[in-house]
Amino acid sequence: MTSADDLLRDPEYVRSVQYATGRNLAARSGLHDVYGTAAEPFRHWEAALVDWPAVETVLDVGCGTARFWDNPTLSRSLRITLADSSAGMVGEALAAVAGHGYAAPSGATCDAQSLPFDDDSFDLVVANHMLYHVPDPAAALREFRRVLRPGGCALVATNSPGHMHQLNAAIAEATGPFEQRLNEVFGIDPAEAMLRGIFGSIVWHTFVNALMVTSVDDLLAYATSFPPGQLADDAQRTHLRAVLDQAVFDGGGRMRIDTRTGAFVVAGAAT
Numbered sequence: 381m382t383s384a385d386d387l388l389r390d391p392e393y394v395r396s397v398q399y400a401t402g403r404n405l406a407a408r409s410g411l412h413d414v415y416g417t418a419a420e421p422f423r424h425w426e427a428a429l430v431d432w433p434a435v436e437t438v439l440d441v442g443c444g445t446a447r448f449w450d451n452p453t454l455s456r457s458l459r460i461t462l463a464d465s466s467a468g469m470v471g472e473a474l475a476a477v478a479g480h481g482y483a484a485p486s487g488a489t490c491d492a493q494s495l496p497f498d499d500d501s502f503d504l505v506v507a508n509h510m511l512y513h514v515p516d517p518a519a520a521l522r523e524f525r526r527v528l529r530p531g532g533c534a535l536v537a538t539n540s541p542g543h544m545h546q547l548n549a550a551i552a553e554a555t556g557p558f559e560q561r562l563n564e565v566f567g568i569d570p571a572e573a574m575l576r577g578i579f580g581s582i583v584w585h586t587f588v589n590a591l592m593v594t595s596v597d598d599l600l601a602y603a604t605s606f607p608p609g610q611l612a613d614d615a616q617r618t619h620l621r622a623v624l625d626q627a628v629f630d631g632g633g634r635m636r637i638d639t640r641t642g643a644f645v646v647a648g649a650a651t
């Protein structure tokens with residue numbers, strides 16, 4: 381069993397290699413954008429879970445390239461703070477949000493486990509698909525609760541085991557078996573157990589979606605954007621392309637990839 385997946389939980393690798401820029405993330409989010417079969421993209425579906433009239437100040441933790449804010453229905457007067465452990469990501473996120481016309485967004489390069497904000501500072505915390513990278517996700521969740529004002533809520537998106545299993549199986553066929561701890565450490569069940577000790581109200585929402593991918597190049601770009609595919613040698617990459625080619629052929633010109641993803645809406649303090 382390779383330990384390549386461990387890298388994705390190593391803060392130094394996460395900050396300065398995997399997410400030094402938005403490039404790897406773009407290869408993955410692009411696949412979802414182009415080939416998702418749901419009626420709307422994840423970020424629009426998730427934004428609809430929020431009671432926006434009650435929100436003025438928002439903290440987006442692990443903001444990446446700020447894709448959540450690419451949504452024409454959201455008020456441009458929201459006061460958005462974009463936080464990420466990667467300075468490169470904060471820079472890209474600020475540029476993206478300014479480009480979307482939001483007023484005066486601010487940025488912070490910081491660790492979710494130790495946020496540089498006062499207690500009760502935000503109406504909403506957004507933490508999308510990031511807690512599985514954090515060494516102590518419960519510490520980060522306690523920080524979210526601390527910086528939320530009474531009555532505020534947090535959106536916490538995550539994946540579960542089985543997420544994109546067809547693609548992971550193809551990668552394993554080419555590079556050898558690998559553990560997929562990311563989908564386990566903060567999958568729905570462990571995440572819910574962790575949230576129960578911290579927040580008073582916890583509701584899980586499932587995003588029903590499957591990708592139907594027609595381009596082997598796009599599949600390969602996704603598969604080689606993170607370990608172990610990213611660490612594959614030339615022979616393994618050639619093998620991976622052949623496996624993906626076959627999968628698309630077998631699917632009549634498209635490869636079906638199932639997702640296991642969604643978001644918790646959490647609020648209040650556990651008693």
Ligand SMILES: C[S@@+](CC[C@H](N)C(=O)[O-])C[C@H]1O[C@@H](n2cnc3c(N)ncnc32)[C@H](O)[C@@H]1O
Pocket residue numbers: 394395399405441442443444445446447448463464465466469490491492493507508509510513514515
């Ligand atoms: C999978 S990306 C998700 C980006 C964005 N939330 C989205 O959904 O498109 C994970 C992001 O979390 C950031 N991250 C990872 N560990 C972090 C930590 N301990 N504190 C703050 N940000 C972190 C990464 O730099 C990366 O930008």
